[in-house]
Amino acid sequence: MKLSAILALAAAHGVAAAPAKGVEARAQVDGAAPHVDDPKFIGIVMDAHWFWRKVHCAQDLVWNATLAQEALESVSVCTHGLQHDRGGSNLSGVGPSPGNYDAWIEFARNSIHGWHEEERLYPYSQPHYNDAWGHFSQMVWRDSSQIGCALGHCKDSGDGAVQWPGRIYCFYLRAGNNFAGNQFELNVFRPVCAPPSRQEMERRYGY
Numbered sequence: 001m002k003l004s005a006i007l008a009l010a011a012a013h014g015v016a017a018a019p020a021k022g023v024e025a026r027a028q029v030d031g032a033a034p035h036v037d038d039p040k041f042i043g044i045v046m047d048a049h050w051f052w053r054k055v056h057c058a059q060d061l062v063w064n065a066t067l068a069q070e071a072l073e074s075v076s077v078c079t080h081g082l083q084h085d086r087g088g089s090n091l092s093g094v095g096p097s098p099g100n101y102d103a104w105i106e107f108a109r110n111s112i113h114g115w116h117e118e119e120r121l122y123p124y125s126q127p128h129y130n131d132a133w134g135h136f137s138q139m140v141w142r143d144s145s146q147i148g149c150a151l152g153h154c155k156d157s158g159d160g161a162v163q164w165p166g167r168i169y170c171f172y173l174r175a176g177n178n179f180a181g182n183q184f185e186l187n188v189f190r191p192v193c194a195p196p197s198r199q200e201m202e203r204r205y206g207y
């Protein structure tokens with residue numbers, strides 16, 4: 001699967017798009033996509049956030065199963081494109097959708113680490129919100145302490161009804177990307193904190 005095939009969308013706090021009226025829910029395929037309680041899927045999400053949040057001086061996140069269930073309900077609507085239901089959410093989609101369990105895990109890993117790649121665009125000297133780095137800023141947002149994510153496998157009927165049939169939605173609490181006052185300055189730190197040590201990495205990742 002090519003990373004370039006992944007479309008990512010970020011939402012800012014306060015400008016979360018309401019679900020479009022009249023959008024008909026499309027079927028989700030009950031296939032190989034790992035479920036919201038899949039330990040390997042949760043591990044991928046938590047490890048990637050743990051690594052980057054450590055580097056950017058943010059607290060480690062706690063998995064919230066209710067939040068994951070909400071992300072699942074949102075991703076399962078299978079709207080035409082990726083669609084934010086609220087602020088504090090990170091979404092990515094891919095087409096065609098991953099073909100098996102391992103490919104789904106890889107998609108989740110690539111999506112989440114890919115969010116951090118937006119860091120090179122982030123203007124630390126003039127901190128503010130922009131869609132171009134919204135995933136990154138949410139990912140390392142210091143005031144967020146919980147996360148819940150879900151994968152969605154939307155039925156691709158081949159008629160263009162569904163773009164990006166493979167999807168990952170992550171919801172955060174508190175929601176990041178709050179553009180009030182100097183919240184960006186307070187919540188998005190430069191990568192000045194020590195990355196996990198070799199030993200910590202080994203303990204966490206097993207290598």
Ligand SMILES: *[C@@H]1O[C@H](CO)[C@@H](O)[C@H](O)[C@H]1NC(C)=O
Pocket residue numbers: 064065066067070146173
């Ligand atoms: C987990 O998320 C749910 C749903 O957003 C929220 O209502 C709940 O307070 C969270 N749990 C904790 C322990 O904060």
